[in-house]
Amino acid sequence: MSQQLFTNFAIFVLSFLVGFEVISKIPATLHTPMMSGANAIHGVVVVGSILIALEAQSALFYVIAFIAVFLGAINVAGGYVVTDRMLTMFSKPKPTKNSAKDGDDK
Amino acid sequence: MMSPLMAVVSLSYLISAGCYVIGLHMMRTPKSARNGNRLSAVGMVLAVVMTFVIALQKNEATLISWLLLAVALILGITYGAVKARTVKMTDMPQLVSLFNAVGGGAAAAIGAFDYLSQPNGEHLALAFSIPVILDMIIGGITFSGSLIATGKLAGKVSGKPITFPGAKLLNGVVVLIILVAIAMTVGFASSPWILTIAIVASLVFGILMTIPIGGADMPVVVSLLNAFTGLAVAMAGFVINNQILIIAGALVGAAGTILTLQMAAAMNRSVVKIIAGGFGTDDGGGAATTDIPVDVKTTTADDIGVQLAYAKNVMIIPGYGLAAAQAQREVSDLANLLLAHGINVNYAIHPVAGRMPGHMNVLLAEVNVPYEQMKQMEEANAMFENTDVSLVIGANDVTNPQAREPHTVITGMPILDVDKSKSIVVIKRSMSTGYAGIQNPLFANEKTGMFFADAKKGLVEVIAATKEYLEE
Numbered sequence: 001m002s003q004q005l006f007t008n009f010a011i012f013v014l015s016f017l018v019g020f021e022v023i024s025k026i027p028a029t030l031h032t033p034m035m036s037g038a039n040a041i042h043g044v045v046v047v048g049s050i051l052i053a054l055e056a057q058s059a060l061f062y063v064i065a066f067i068a069v070f071l072g073a074i075n076v077a078g079g080y081v082v083t084d085r086m087l088t089m090f091s092k093p094k095p096t097k098n099s100a101k102d103g104d105d106k
Numbered sequence: 107m108m109s110p111l112m113a114v115v116s117l118s119y120l121i122s123a124g125c126y127v128i129g130l131h132m133m134r135t136p137k138s139a140r141n142g143n144r145l146s147a148v149g150m151v152l153a154v155v156m157t158f159v160i161a162l163q164k165n166e167a168t169l170i171s172w173l174l175l176a177v178a179l180i181l182g183i184t185y186g187a188v189k190a191r192t193v194k195m196t197d198m199p200q201l202v203s204l205f206n207a208v209g210g211g212a213a214a215a216i217g218a219f220d221y222l223s224q225p226n227g228e229h230l231a232l233a234f235s236i237p238v239i240l241d242m243i244i245g246g247i248t249f250s251g252s253l254i255a256t257g258k259l260a261g262k263v264s265g266k267p268i269t270f271p272g273a274k275l276l277n278g279v280v281v282l283i284i285l286v287a288i289a290m291t292v293g294f295a296s297s298p299w300i301l302t303i304a305i306v307a308s309l310v311f312g313i314l315m316t317i318p319i320g321g322a323d324m325p326v327v328v329s330l331l332n333a334f335t336g337l338a339v340a341m342a343g344f345v346i347n348n349q350i351l352i353i354a355g356a357l358v359g360a361a362g363t364i365l366t367l368q369m370a371a372a373m374n375r376s377v378v379k380i381i382a383g384g385f386g387t388d389d390g391g392g393a394a395t396t397d398i399p400v401d402v403k404t405t406t407a408d409d410i411g412v413q414l415a416y417a418k419n420v421m422i423i424p425g426y427g428l429a430a431a432q433a434q435r436e437v438s439d440l441a442n443l444l445l446a447h448g449i450n451v452n453y454a455i456h457p458v459a460g461r462m463p464g465h466m467n468v469l470l471a472e473v474n475v476p477y478e479q480m481k482q483m484e485e486a487n488a489m490f491e492n493t494d495v496s497l498v499i500g501a502n503d504v505t506n507p508q509a510r511e512p513h514t515v516i517t518g519m520p521i522l523d524v525d526k527s528k529s530i531v532v533i534k535r536s537m538s539t540g541y542a543g544i545q546n547p548l549f550a551n552e553k554t555g556m557f558f559a560d561a562k563k564g565l566v567e568v569i570a571a572t573k574e575y576l577e578e
Binding site for chain 1: 122123126127129130131133134136137139140142143144146147150153154157158160161164166167168170171172174175177178179181182183184185186187189190191193195198201202204205206208209211212213215216218219220222223231232233328329332335336339340342343344346347348349350351352353354355356357358359360361362363364365368455457460462463464465467468471472474477480482483
């Protein structure tokens with residue numbers, strides 16, 4: 001086993017354990033936004049896509065790179081935007097403050 | 107020795123990784139969650155910017171590369187952002203599933219690119235061959251499997267388990283081909299044929315894996331594919347020797363794994379069983395009775411109105427039927443009406459209510475239900491004894507007391523103890539069974555009144571009736 005593979009593998013295992021620790025403390029109520037947030041994080045694949053795109057030298061590689069960048073960009077942009085949209089709803093003002101209550105009391 | 111620029115880049119990647127971990131950590135409370143996601147986004151922007159710094163410094167890319175990169179980025183970002191801005195909250199599961207698909211697809215493409223970049227006919231080093239083949243296979247399975255899941259969730263592919271004769275055999279053959287492709291990559295010289303076989307086989311396997319899974323098991327499948335995407339991205343990181351991909355991929359892999367295990371536990375099914383075939387395929391229950399048995403007591407909107415108006419503590423149990431009828435708004439109107447008259451209202455939410463983990467909470471948050479009123483299963487179960495009226499709307503299996511008895515299909519499944527409350531009202535369209543395909547004795551309980559109606563229409567009537575009694 002090469003040194004580089006071993007180092008990367010250690011990073012992988014430790015990150016997995018950190019992820020397990022952090023995520024197991026998130027309440028079920030927030031599981032959908034968390035999953036969507038995690039989805040955005042794997043959008044980091046776009047970094048890899050950009051790196052290979054800039055190495056491409058011939059038609060086949062241009063096509064593969066284009067697909068990789070396009071898919072990765074959808075993932076990263078969509079993931080963060082939709083998670084933010086969802087979380088706005090969790091921090092909206094409480095309904096007891098809005099007009100529904102006053103209306104019913106008339 | 108590292109050049110100063112590379113040191114800056116590496117340090118920035120480390121900061122990005124820190125942003126993801128802390129961002130996820132902040133998702134544990136609704137107050138900090140939004141900033142957590144933004145912190146994670148900052149880390150992402152930093153990682154992308156640093157990637158361009160490397161690229162500019164290397165300065166090896168052709169003009170075509172830059173052009174196609176720009177076009178692909180613009181198209182992808184626009185498409186992703188527009189989808190994310192316009193999606194309805196009920197359609198959230200299919201969007202998450204779509205993002206799994208594209209993430210897995212991108213990871214597989216990176217693997218294919220690097221595999222083809224190797225000189226043809228050469229033996230690959232293990233440090234490269236193992237991750238590259240796993241990247242392409244996991245990525246391929248995730249891509250096609252998630253697209254099928256997206257189709258099922260959106261109703262474009264039948265939500266029912268699709269099975270056909272010889273499916274098991276075909277599955278076995280495909281798995282064998284995948285194993286052979288792995289062995290060929292690791293043990294033999296590289297060739298475009300191995301790549302083609304590996305990718306086609308994994309795409310086929312993704313489809314075969316997802317089509318037999320029934321609608322009720324979707325939360326598990328979406329979580330599992332989420333874990334797969336994380337793994338595929340991590341493998342892509344191994345292939346191009348980029349640690350930020352490895353770290354982020356492992357984090358997501360962990361998230362998906364936890365959710366998969368929790369969802370499977372909440373449905374009392376093993377992950378293996380779910381993947382092996384849908385719920386509906388082995389219940390053998392035949393035609394579910396839709397007749398109303400004589401021992402079931404029906405009730406009226408007027409009667410429910412009286413009960414609610416004179417209650418102190420009300421618990422609402424929302425199920426998928428509520429979301430299907432788009433009646434979240436009406437539920438929150440009813441709750442606000444009761445709250446305005448000093449009646450306590452809470453929501454008891456089962457982990458698998460909805461079509462992905464925590465989906466029901468998002469649907470309720472959209473109609474301004476405060477976070478504090480959403481009670482998770484354990485918390486809610488402690489409250490039922492002091493609940494005057496439990497209002498079950500479009501939920502079935504998750505309230506079925508048969509789960510506490512031996513030898514039923516749902517034995518051992520964690521349920522909401524609705525039968526412990528003083529009075530129960532069930533709003534449901536008919537007596538039809540839930541996904542488990544068995545009758546629910548809760549409906550025949552002497553404390554239970556059944557109100558047969560569409561959730562939305564039924565609630566409108568209940569609101570009108572309750573208003574009358576409250577304002578007398």
